[in-house]
Amino acid sequence: MNRISKIFQPLLIIPKNAVVRNQDLTSKSQRLMMECGLIRPSGNGSFFILPILQRSVEKLVGIIDHHMQKIDCQKITMPTLTSADLWKMSGRFEDAQSELLIVKDRHEKLHLLSPTHEESITSLLASIAGTSYRLFPLKFYQITSKFRDEMKPRFGLIRAKEFLMKDLYTFDCDLESAKISYETVNEQYKNLFDYLEIPYVKIEADTGLMGGNISHEYHILTSIGEDHIVQCKKCNKAVNKELLNEKQLICDECVPEDIEQHEGIEIGHTFVLEDKYTKALNATYLSKKGKPEILQMGCYGIGVTRLIAASIERFSTESEIRWPIPIAPFKLCIIPPKEGSKEQEKVKDLMEEIDNFLKSKEKSLRDDVVIDDRTQITIGKRLMHTKRLGIPFIIVIGSKAAEEINPTVELHDLNQNIVHELSITDALNKVMSQIKTYEIV
Numbered sequence: 518m519n520r521i522s523k524i525f526q527p528l529l530i531i532p533k534n535a536v537v538r539n540q541d542l543t544s545k546s547q548r549l550m551m552e553c554g555l556i557r558p559s560g561n562g563s564f565f566i567l568p569i570l571q572r573s574v575e576k577l578v579g580i581i582d583h584h585m586q587k588i589d590c591q592k593i594t595m596p597t598l599t600s601a602d603l604w605k606m607s608g609r610f611e612d613a614q615s616e617l618l619i620v621k622d623r624h625e626k627l628h629l630l631s632p633t634h635e636e637s638i639t640s641l642l643a644s645i646a647g648t649s650y651r652l653f654p655l656k657f658y659q660i661t662s663k664f665r666d667e668m669k670p671r672f673g674l675i676r677a678k679e680f681l682m683k684d685l686y687t688f689d690c691d692l693e694s695a696k697i698s699y700e701t702v703n704e705q706y707k708n709l710f711d712y713l714e715i716p717y718v719k720i721e722a723d724t725g726l727m728g729g730n731i732s733h734e735y736h737i738l739t740s741i742g743e744d745h746i747v748q749c750k751k752c753n754k755a756v757n758k759e760l761l762n763e764k765q766l767i768c769d770e771c772v773p774e775d776i777e778q779h780e781g782i783e784i785g786h787t788f789v790l791e792d793k794y795t796k797a798l799n800a801t802y803l804s805k806k807g808k809p810e811i812l813q814m815g816c817y818g819i820g821v822t823r824l825i826a827a828s829i830e831r832f833s834t835e836s837e838i839r840w841p842i843p844i845a846p847f848k849l850c851i852i853p854p855k856e857g858s859k860e861q862e863k864v865k866d867l868m869e870e871i872d873n874f875l876k877s878k879e880k881s882l883r884d885d886v887v888i889d890d891r892t893q894i895t896i897g898k899r900l901m902h903t904k905r906l907g908i909p910f911i912i913v914i915g916s917k918a919a920e921e922i923n924p925t926v927e928l929h930d931l932n933q934n935i936v937h938e939l940s941i942t943d944a945l946n947k948v949m950s951q952i953k954t955y956e957i958v
C-alpha cells in the first residue's frame with residue numbers, strides 16, 4: 518500500500534500575517550499546491566511537479582488518451598525544437614516572435630522551443646509524397662511540454678513559461694470533411710469534460726494568429742480568469758468579450774438583462790484551420806483521380822497542467838484543495854490510530870481486514886489507496902492534513918473502531934461534505950462502489 522510517510526511532499530508553511538510578495542501574480546490554486554507540497558517554483562514561471570501532483574497529471578493524461586483514441590486519434594511525439602524556417606514559411610515567425618523562446622544551435626540555425634506544432638506536423642505530411650485519399654481523415658496528437666516566453670508568468674501552473682499540453686491535428690481531403698472532424702473532436706471534448714465533471718462553457722472565439730474561420734474555446738469559470746466571457750443566462754449562449762465589438766448582441770431573442778459577464782480560464786481551444794499551413798508548406802494527398810491536392814486541417818488543444826490548476830481554483834476552499842474525483846492523486850486515505858493509544862492494540866484485526874480487502878481488489882484500485890502511517894501524529898492532525906490535500910474519501914479508525922459491539926469507522930466524503938459512521942466492510946464497499954462509477958469503459 519502507498520504510505521504517506523514515504524512520499525516526498527515538502528509542505529510550505531506561510532505564516533498567517535506574512536506579507537505576500539506580488540499578490541496579484543499568485544492564485545489560490547498556486548498557494549494551496551505550494552503549501553501542500555505538490556509543486557515548487559524553479560525560477561520565474563516554471564515549476565517542479567512533485568510526486569503527488571505527478572499522479573494527477575498521469576491520470577489526466579490517461580483519461581485524455583482514452584478519449585482521443587476512441588475517436589481514432591493516433592498518438593505520436595513531435596520534436597520539441599521546430600526550425601524557425603518553418604515558421605517563416607507559414608508567416609507566423611514575425612507575428613509571434615515576442616512570445617517565442619528561440620534557441621540558436623552551433624551552426625547559427627534558429628529553432629523554437631515549440632509553443633504549438635502546426636508547422637511541424639504539416640511538414641511531416643508535406644515530406645511524404647502520394648498519401649492516398651483512402652487514409653484520411655488522419656488525426657495525430659501528442660501530450661508534451663510546450664513553451665511560451667510569458668511577459669508576466671502568473672497564477673502558478675495557469676500561466677507558466679513551460680506547460681503540459683495535449684495538441685491534436687486533423688487532416689482531411691476537403692473542407693466539408695474537415696468540418697466533420699471538427700464536430701467529432703468537439704463532441705469528444707464535451708464527453709471528456711463531462712466525465713471529469715468540470716463545469717465549463719464553450720464559446721465562439723477569435724481565430725487570431727492561428728488562422729481559419731471557425732474556432733471555439735472551452736473555459737472554466739473562476740474568479741481569477743484572464744478572459745472575459747459574456748453569457749446569456751436564458752439561452753446559455755456565450756462569447757468571448759473580445760468578439761463583442763462586432764456583434765453587440767449575443768443572441769436574438771433574449772433581452773440585455775439576461776446578459777452576464779464572467780471570468781474564465783481557457784482549458785481548451787479548437788480551430789478549423791482550412792489550408793493556411795498545408796498550402797504554405799505544400800502538404801498534399803493523392804486524390805481519386807491520382808492528382809496531388811492540398812489538405813484541409815484542424816487543430817485542438819487542451820492545457821493539461823492548466824486544467825488541473827483551473828479545476829483546483831474552481832473547486833477548492835481557501836484552505837482545502839478539492840479535485841475532480843477522476844484526477845484526485847489518491848481516492849482513499851486510511852488513517853489508523855495513534856501509536857501507543859489504547860485503540861491501537863484493539864484494531865489489529867481490523868487493519869488486517871482492510872489489508873485483505875484491498876488485496877482482493879485489482880491493482881488499479883489498490884494503487885489509489887494511501888495509508889497515513891505517520892502514527893506518531895494524532896488522528897486529528899492527520900485528518901486535517903488529508904482534508905487539506907483533498908483526498909476525496911478518508912476512513913478514520915478512531916475510538917469507536919475499538920468497541921466490542923458494532924465497531925465503526927468514520928468515512929469522510931469530502932466532495933459531498935458528509936461523514937458516515939459505518940462498519941469497516943461497509944465503508945470500504947461504499948468507497949469502492951463510488952470509485953467504480955468513474956471507471957472508463
Ligand SMILES: [Zn+2]
Pocket residue numbers: 749750751752753754767768769770771775
Ligand atoms: Zn439568450
